[in-house]
Each structure stands twice: as C-alpha cells, then as structure tokens.
Amino acid sequence: MSATILAIESSCDDTSASVVRDGIMLSNVIASQKVHEAYGGVVPELASRAHQQNIVPVVSEALRQAGISKEELSAIAVTRGPGLLGSLMVGVSFAKGLAISLGIPLVDVNHLHGHVLSHFIRTQETDEVPDFPYMALLISGGNTQIVLVKAYNEMEIVGQTIDDAAGEAFDKCAKVMGLPYPGGPHIDRLAAEGNPEAFRFSKPHIPGLDYSFSGLKTSFLYTLRDNVKEDPGFIEKNKADLAASLQATIISILLDKLSKAVKKYPVKHMAIGGGVSANSGVREAVARFCERRGIKAWIPARVFTTDNAAMVAMAGYFKYLEGKYCPLSLPPYARVDI
Ligand code: KG4
16 A cells, blocks of 8 residues: 655754655755854744744645645654754644645654664665665764664664764854855865964873764864964964864764764665765765775765655654554653654
8 A cells, every 4th residue: 555654844944845755855845044044043033933934834844845735644754853842843733734634654763763764865766875784974963873773663773972062063163164054064164275284283082982073172172272372363374274174073083983883883884974974074084994995885865965854754754664653642852862
C-alpha cells in the first residue's frame, strides 16, 4: 500500500514542509526567517511568531508542489525536538490538529535523526542510499556528534561535544571578526582566499571520541586581541588568512576524532549532515579522508544540510512503516540525545 507523508519542521528559524510518497520526495518548501539577522542570532520569541505566520502558506505550498490533496495523506510527521520550545510548539500543534482533523496517525521525529537520515532523501526510484551500518558526522549549530547508524531507527552516539558545537565555533569566531550572523558561510567564503597555515590555534586534548571547541574559540579570541592592540587594522588585513586557519583547525579537530572512530568501528560508509556539512573545506576533507580509507562518502546536497522538512519526512516515513506512531498527548522537547 502506498504511504504519503507530510512532514513539518519548525525546530529553529526555518519553517519547512515536505511531502514524501513511498520514500520519494515530491516537495520540500523552506521559509527562512530573515528577522533574526539584525540581532546577530536567533531570537526565540520572534522565531515562534514567524513560524505562526509561515506555517499555513508553507504547508499549502508543499502540498501544491507535490500535486496531492490533504485527503491523500497517510500520516503527518513532525519534528518534536530538540530545538526551541516555542518554535517546536507551532509545528507540533499544527501537525496534531491536522492529524486529528484528517483522522490519520502522527509520527514524531527527532530532529537529529532527520539530519542523520537525510541521505535517504531521493527524488527518483533509482538513487543510491547508504548501507548499514554507517557512521554519521553530525555537525550543526547546536550539535557535534559521531553517530553509528545501525538501522533506520537504531542509532548510537559514540562521540559528541562536551562544550560548543562546530557551528558555534564558526559563528562565535566570525562574530569577533565582525562578520554577520551566522558566520559559518562567511568564513567558508573568506577561507577560499586565505592561507590555512598563516595562524596556529590550539587544538583540544580530549580522550576518546568526544569533541571540544571552546579552547579553539578562546585561542582565536586571544590571537585577535593581542594583534589588534598592536595594529587596529589587523582583522581587516588578515581576514582571509584568519578564516582559512580557523576553518583548517576545525576540520582537523573533526577529522582527528573521525579517524579514531573508524578504527574503533570499521564501517564501509560515512555520511555527514547538519549546517556545517555545507562547508566547502569540510566536504572536501571528508571526501579525501574516506577515499584514502576505501570508505564510501555521503556528502549531502547543500539544500539538505540545513534544517529542512524532507529529512523529517524520510525519518517519519521509516517510523511510519514500523507502525511507530506518536500519542497526541506528547509535548515538544527542547533537549535530548539521539
Ligand atoms: O543545522 P543548522 O542549520 O541548524 C542548527 O543546528 O542551528 O546549522 C547551522 C550552522 C550555523 O552554525 C552555520 O554557521 C553553519 O551551520 N553553517 C556553516 C556553513 N553553512 C552553515 N558553517 C561553515 N560553513 C558553511 N558553509
């Protein structure tokens, strides 16, 4: 029997809806919220208000692009967490209301599972997908995790950050350089013109597979502070080299642990996901890392690196197939592990 899922994602500052039929993506509509740019970060209250304004047109557009009516839906999938509670509340309440009115099941999705399973998003029957078990490096603004993916609904976190996420390292360092929020894409752009060996920043010495990025942030800050004292034009003159050296250090920290991880858990496939997986340097470095080890690398299309409902639809589709529905009484949650 055919399964058609409408998914809703509203965990942070993107309102998104997607329709997936039998595992094939029919639409993926994303409304990004520009309102936060002026504040240098996401303002939770403004985010929930923007979700409220966006949700009806975004869902209607996703159904229209997919060419289906609400009555054809088999289930509603929704990100129930982790994320900003006020933002999640908008998507979850809307999804519950729609599921009740259509008399179809609600499937709740862990946002992080969505990123990890984003490689299963297909637009055609023939597209390839990763083989289980595979390793996923989840790098976003809020999370940095190495996840062993054993099956669609079975994952184990084998390493994660003990402080900042990789995206935070990009964004916070970019902020002290005076770059707009979010700084990650600006660092990426500047890094392409800089020398990655121009500056040395400290790297953490954390045992096992866990990450830490707060020391790098401090060392970056001190380099800037000491040099700006001598020359107020230091940042402007060196911005490409600073960006390239910062990016190279973050990549090196990410790959050091990945190298330990594949020794401990030999896998044939490796995937990356989350906003930072849009970074050109990260994409290239992971591809090279895998090639050297005979591992197949799964690098997502850039549109699926940031928050999108297509990944939620896929994760929801796999849960739906296993009959894992969500009671309508369950509320959104702000924090959780995989
Ligand atoms: O997954 P995501 O959209 O949502 C959150 O977890 O919030 O990730 C957003 C993060 C931000 O830190 C942003 O700076 C980073 O992804 N990012 C990038 C790039 N594009 C987005 N970081 C480095 N290079 C990029 N090209």
